[in-house]
Amino acid sequence: MSLLASTGAPFARILGVGKALPSRVVDNAEMCTYIESSDEWIQQRTGIVERRWIGEGEDIQTLSVTAARAAMANSRVAPADIDAVIVSTVSYFHQTPSLAAIVAYEIGATGAAAYDISAACAGFCYAVAQAEALVRAGSATNVLVVGGETLSKLTDLSDRTTAFLFSDGAGAVVVGPSETNGISPVVWGSDGENAPVIVQTTDWEEAVATHQHPYLQMNGQAVFRWATSFVADAAKQILSESGLSAEDLDVFIPHQANDRITNAMLRHMKLPAHVKVARTIKHYGNNSAASVPIAMADMLASGEAKSGDTALIIGFGAGLVYAGQVVVLP
Ligand SMILES: CC(C)(COP(=O)(O)OP(=O)(O)OC[C@H]1O[C@@H](n2cnc3c(N)ncnc32)[C@H](O)[C@@H]1OP(=O)(O)O)[C@@H](O)C(=O)NCCC(=O)NCCS
Numbered sequence: 001m002s003l004l005a006s007t008g009a010p011f012a013r014i015l016g017v018g019k020a021l022p023s024r025v026v027d028n029a030e031m032c033t034y035i036e037s038s039d040e041w042i043q044q045r046t047g048i049v050e051r052r053w054i055g056e057g058e059d060i061q062t063l064s065v066t067a068a069r070a071a072m073a074n075s076r077v078a079p080a081d082i083d084a085v086i087v088s089t090v091s092y093f094h095q096t097p098s099l100a101a102i103v104a105y106e107i108g109a110t111g112a113a114a115y116d117i118s119a120a121c122a123g124f125c126y127a128v129a130q131a132e133a134l135v136r137a138g139s140a141t142n143v144l145v146v147g148g149e150t151l152s153k154l155t156d157l158s159d160r161t162t163a164f165l166f167s168d169g170a171g172a173v174v175v176g177p178s179e180t181n182g183i184s185p186v187v188w189g190s191d192g193e194n195a196p197v198i199v200q201t202t203d204w205e206e207a208v209a210t211h212q213h214p215y216l217q218m219n220g221q222a223v224f225r226w227a228t229s230f231v232a233d234a235a236k237q238i239l240s241e242s243g244l245s246a247e248d249l250d251v252f253i254p255h256q257a258n259d260r261i262t263n264a265m266l267r268h269m270k271l272p273a274h275v276k277v278a279r280t281i282k283h284y285g286n287n288s289a290a291s292v293p294i295a296m297a298d299m300l301a302s303g304e305a306k307s308g309d310t311a312l313i314i315g316f317g318a319g320l321v322y323a324g325q326v327v328v329l330p
Helices: 028-034 039-046 060-075 099-107 120-137 192-197 204-210 220-242 259-269 288-302
Strands: 011-020 024-027 050-053 084-088 113-117 143-150 168-178 187-190 198-200 216-218 251-254 310-317 321-328
Touching: 011 060, 011 120, 011 288, 011 321, 024 028, 028 039, 039 259, 050 168, 060 099, 060 143, 060 168, 060 288, 084 099, 084 120, 099 113, 099 143, 113 120, 120 143, 120 168, 120 187, 120 288, 120 310, 120 321, 143 288, 168 288, 187 220, 192 198, 192 220, 216 220, 220 259, 220 310, 220 321, 251 259, 251 288, 288 310
Parallel strands: 084 113, 084 143, 251 310
Antiparallel strands: 011 168, 024 050, 143 168, 187 321, 198 216, 310 321
């Protein structure tokens, strides 16, 4: 007797991308009614002009489902042909059932394997790595990856060191089989020793016992230093493991944490001037796992990036965790 093993596609690629942004625009003037700050300070320190928060009738589920449907339409993959759904989120308030199972049902991917992952702002790139491996191993033909967040629900509006950063949104891609490679080897890792640098203030049990709503709290300067040194090095490693040179790269889509972090990464990597750089933080703020796919969708829709371009994507955040790869844009 010999045990059968699955065999998959020779390669995987991103087949299509979609996004969903909440309707409520919170500009810096409104933000400064909650915290002692100024439009000038927020723009100069982060690049953020305004951010999106959920409004009436919107929540993490509606955003995730809308982004998922857009990604399927863009990929021309029918719901029945989605075999697995992975949702990356840190702001879904149910421990169980998973958001992924609900999204799979709502989009009509009935019976698809479905699970959530928690890798904060690196979550989208973690999930793309998993999807690529599932497709190549033969565990799935098409995988829907969603980054969905409502960080406004974890934002402490009395904390002037974080409140202006966080936002809501969802982005999604379908990863499927390909004859040519569209996703390079992932470079990823974690640093749990520095877990206290970005935390949820209370766990659910403490929240109930103390009536304290949980919020995100962080040491911004420590994150900034780590992102502009260690993570910037990881970005260089992603490029080298992809087999491409900086000259071969068309697009750079880093997690939208702070425009100054993006600029520091660019300097560190010495990317040539022709490389198009994601700057969606200006209008959307930091929406964690959603930021990379939303930026990808926007850059393709505006024509700034085009189908077939090579894009270095990288996420980093609470854990601490990071991940990234070079992908061929759909
Ligand atoms: C949060 C962040 C924007 C703060 O910017 P910074 O340049 O590091 O600012 P600092 O914390 O050094 O504070 C500088 C000064 O601004 C003040 N300040 C802090 N928040 C302020 C606010 N909202 N408005 C005005 N001033 C503020 C500080 O009190 C400090 O004043 P001082 O010099 O008199 O002591 C920046 O550290 C950052 O973006 N870090 C990364 C965060 C991140 O990406 N987190 C998510 C992980 S994915």
